[in-house]
Amino acid sequence: MTGTLTIAGLGPGSEALVTPEVSAALASATDILGYAPYVARVAPREGLTLHPSDNREELQRATDALRLASEGHHVVVVSSGDPGVFAMASAVFEALEASPQWRDLSIRVLPGVTAMLAAAARIGAPLGHDFCAINLSDNLKPWATIEKRLRLAAEADFTIAIYNPRSVSRADGFARALEILKDFGCSERLVIFARSISTPDETIETVILRDARPEMADMKTLVIVGNSATRRFGRWVYAPRHER
Amino acid sequence: MTGTLTIAGLGPGSEALVTPEVSAALASATDILGYAPYVARVAPREGLTLHPSDNREELQRATDALRLASEGHHVVVVSSGDPGVFAMASAVFEALEASPQWRDLSIRVLPGVTAMLAAAARIGAPLGHDFCAINLSDNLKPWATIEKRLRLAAEADFTIAIYNPRSVSRADGFARALEILKDFGCSERLVIFARSISTPDETIETVILRDARPEMADMKTLVIVGNSATRRFGRWVYAPRHER
Numbered sequence: 001m002t003g004t005l006t007i008a009g010l011g012p013g014s015e016a017l018v019t020p021e022v023s024a025a026l027a028s029a030t031d032i033l034g035y036a037p038y039v040a041r042v043a044p045r046e047g048l049t050l051h052p053s054d055n056r057e058e059l060q061r062a063t064d065a066l067r068l069a070s071e072g073h074h075v076v077v078v079s080s081g082d083p084g085v086f087a088m089a090s091a092v093f094e095a096l097e098a099s100p101q102w103r104d105l106s107i108r109v110l111p112g113v114t115a116m117l118a119a120a121a122r123i124g125a126p127l128g129h130d131f132c133a134i135n136l137s138d139n140l141k142p143w144a145t146i147e148k149r150l151r152l153a154a155e156a157d158f159t160i161a162i163y164n165p166r167s168v169s170r171a172d173g174f175a176r177a178l179e180i181l182k183d184f185g186c187s188e189r190l191v192i193f194a195r196s197i198s199t200p201d202e203t204i205e206t207v208i209l210r211d212a213r214p215e216m217a218d219m220k221t222l223v224i225v226g227n228s229a230t231r232r233f234g235r236w237v238y239a240p241r242h243e244r
Numbered sequence: 245m246t247g248t249l250t251i252a253g254l255g256p257g258s259e260a261l262v263t264p265e266v267s268a269a270l271a272s273a274t275d276i277l278g279y280a281p282y283v284a285r286v287a288p289r290e291g292l293t294l295h296p297s298d299n300r301e302e303l304q305r306a307t308d309a310l311r312l313a314s315e316g317h318h319v320v321v322v323s324s325g326d327p328g329v330f331a332m333a334s335a336v337f338e339a340l341e342a343s344p345q346w347r348d349l350s351i352r353v354l355p356g357v358t359a360m361l362a363a364a365a366r367i368g369a370p371l372g373h374d375f376c377a378i379n380l381s382d383n384l385k386p387w388a389t390i391e392k393r394l395r396l397a398a399e400a401d402f403t404i405a406i407y408n409p410r411s412v413s414r415a416d417g418f419a420r421a422l423e424i425l426k427d428f429g430c431s432e433r434l435v436i437f438a439r440s441i442s443t444p445d446e447t448i449e450t451v452i453l454r455d456a457r458p459e460m461a462d463m464k465t466l467v468i469v470g471n472s473a474t475r476r477f478g479r480w481v482y483a484p485r486h487e488r
Contacts, residue, residue, distance in 0.1 A: 109365035117356070127377075131377055141487035
């Protein structure tokens with residue numbers, strides 16, 4: 001059993017944000033598995049098999065990857081951003097824990113630039129002070145848990161990075177999240193809508209939460225809600241280092 | 245005024261984790277500013293001036309960088325990890341806001357792999373579910389704020405990444421943080437001590453919070469406190485995707 005399994009983060013979109021470690025793993029892979037738009041970022045070449053799949057098939061994809069590696073392939077599972085942040089790494093370990101026969105496989109996780117870091121860099125430094133990251137999808141957890149976390153995050157005065165704010169099948173959650181934050185006294189906070197950062201489709205927009213509308217976000221958007229001290233001047237938004 | 249200012253993240257230590265974007269910025273720089281151990285990661289070459297400084301001088305360093313850029317230099321301010329996470333980007337924007345004469349400078353922030361992503365990748369996927377990042381240094385904020393955030397983070401059942409857990413001048417804070425989390429019922433949670441990840445000095449250790457001792461951490465350590473569902477098997481630790 002000399003195969004390997006690598007779970008790699010491709011970063012937010014630009015080739016200039018793919019780490020050399022990930023590029024090397026892709027160059028020596030025999031098989032690439034992942035959600036189709038991410039697999040499409042890997043250039044085809046002889047000796048490389050691409051296995052694109054749908055985005056609701058994480059656990060099956062993880063199991064397929066483990067099986068291929070156990071058969072001697074050099075498998076790379078690709079995620080956008082960082083593979084450990086709301087992405088494929090957890091699914092692979094879930095599949096591995098359920099499959100003791102594969103426990104001795106050679107497995108590595110290669111980190112990447114996750115969406116909130118790319119978005120923050122583009123607008124300034126909104127993550128310069130304590131912050132949290134919340135996945136707004138309720139496919140895998142109760143909506144009540146999300147609401148509770150939003151309230152506690154606002155009470156803690158964390159800057160809040162919201163992943164997967166809105167999709168066609170979950171059109172209402174983000175609107176409710178904005179209402180919760182308004183009810184909690186966050187109406188004057190700055191909200192950054194960062195879409196497809198580092199790609200040709202990149203857009204970024206900052207508004208006061210009171211003026212934020214749900215349709216400003218979709219599944220390609222990363223939303224950052226500033227803390228109570230977050231400042232805007234010119235085209236920049238940043239969280240001051242000091243807090244009184 | 246044709247100078248430029250770039251605030252760049254060098255990643256956690258390994259060259260294999262420096263993005264191509266950052267490598268290109270370093271290759272075309274005339275001046276590198278930063279905390280001495282980070283500046284030491286940039287190879288000297290003709291035409292490049294290195295400006296190492298002490299780690300309590302962020303605002304002065306930021307002002308120096310802006311001045312050099314305004315004089316036509318191509319300046320790169322380097323941080324370890326990501327420059328926007330408890331690092332130099334906020335200090336630069338603070339200095340810029342205080343110095344309107346430099347507002348039209350060409351400024352870019354280049355993201356990097358921050359310590360918690362590198363640590364998480366090495367041990368599995370402990371950031372696979374909602375999480376927060378707290379800077380435990382009380383140099384710039386009241387300790388009471390840190391305590392409040394730890395309690396609310398535990399109540400929210402966030403995985404908690406703790407930056408700057410402990411230094412010679414702040415020996416007690418991390419011990420108090422562990423006590424607070426114990427009092428909050430987190431004694432059985434998994435705690436990861438990740439030190440100097442991706443460097444030759446790398447160590448990583450996981451214990452139950454009950455068994456965590458303050459001296460397991462220093463300023464080169466990133467601590468991750470798992471959420472209530474975080475699991476360990478073999479050498480891996482991960483946060484399951486599902487939550488009930």
